[in-house]
Amino acid sequence: NAGVTQTPKFQVLKTGQSMTLQCAQDMNHEYMSWYRQDPGMGLRLIHYSVGAGITDQGEVPNGYNVSRSTTEDFPLRLLSAAPSQTSVYFCASSYSIGGSGEQYFGPGTRLTVT
Amino acid sequence: EDQVTQSPEALRLQEGESSSLNCSYTVSGLRGLFWYRQDPGKGPEFLFTLYSAGEEKEKERLKATLTKKESFLHITAPKPEDSATYLCVLIKAAGNKLTFGGGTRVLVKP
Numbered sequence: 001n002a003g004v005t006q007t008p009k010f011q012v013l014k015t016g017q018s019m020t021l022q023c024a025q026d027m028n029h030e031y032m033s034w035y036r037q038d039p040g041m042g043l044r045l046i047h048y049s050v051g052a053g054i055t056d057q058g059e060v061p062n063g064y065n066v067s068r069s070t071t072e073d074f075p076l077r078l079l080s081a082a083p084s085q086t087s088v089y090f091c092a093s094s095y096s097i098g099g100s101g102e103q104y105f106g107p108g109t110r111l112t113v114t
Numbered sequence: 115e116d117q118v119t120q121s122p123e124a125l126r127l128q129e130g131e132s133s134s135l136n137c138s139y140t141v142s143g144l145r146g147l148f149w150y151r152q153d154p155g156k157g158p159e160f161l162f163t164l165y166s167a168g169e170e171k172e173k174e175r176l177k178a179t180l181t182k183k184e185s186f187l188h189i190t191a192p193k194p195e196d197s198a199t200y201l202c203v204l205i206k207a208a209g210n211k212l213t214f215g216g217g218t219r220v221l222v223k224p
Contacts (some may be wrong), residue, residue, distance in 0.1 A: 021132030024119075035214075043158070043201075043214040060209060090157050102148075103212070 002026050006091050006106035011112045013081040021076040021109050023091030029104070031094045032074040033058070036087040037108075043090065049074055083114045105109065116141040118215035120202050127192055127222045135187040135218045147185050149178050149189030150201040152217070158201055192222045 007022045025032065033048035035058075045058030049068040059100060065077040074093075078085060088110050092103040121136045139147070146165050148217060150158035162171040164180040171178045177188040187200055202215040 040216065042216045045204070045211055046213070092157070101156075102160040102163065105159070108157055 004106035023074045025093040029093035034076045035090045083113045086113045120215040124219045132190045143207035145205045145207040148203040152199045172221040197222045
């Protein structure tokens with residue numbers, strides 16, 4: 001099992017550019033989520049999905065879009081990048097958020113917006 | 115408003131010097147509390163789940179405990195490889211969202 005994979009590992013964007021952060025898991029997990037991690041802020045939930053075709057907003061959804069067409073993939077789209085979106089982004093998955101609560105995190109994408 | 119506060123923010127220990135990390139929380143309807151470990155440049159790694167006051171979980175040199183208002187992560191005789199940031203995470207009884215604490219950075223010197 002590869003677990004949770006994220007691409008790219010690093011990305012530099014200019015203000016106003018758009019891009020998609022990729023996330024995939026091979027554990028057949030229903031629940032997937034995106035977080036951003038900023039110094040002194042902890043991890044904050046951006047969007048999450050409880051299954052293919054079902055997504056919902058988290059704590060900080062503005063400026064981001066998601067879709068879930070398959071169980072395996074959960075891409076995060078930045079519509080028009082802003083310097084405030086400079087952060088480390090983590091994708092996570094779990095079999096059931098209400099079960100063990102054990103989430104598997106990807107290695108992260110470090111994004112810089114200039 | 116739900117809150118998770120971890121203390122201290124940073125902890126420097128000598129190898130073998132036992133200590134405890136604190137996670138205090140205010141939440142309406144706690145379903146579960148989790149501890150994660152995060153190494154620099156990596157995603158968090160799951161350690162423990164605690165569901166009810168009085169519950170304890172152990173793994174190697176780590177022991178997690180839970181009361182109605184806080185959780186402790188005890189590190190017994192730590193080794194340098196225990197150096198990491200430890201995250202406390204809550205999930206409420208209603209909903210699917212996790213609430214993360216700010217973490218405690220632990221550095222164990224040989």
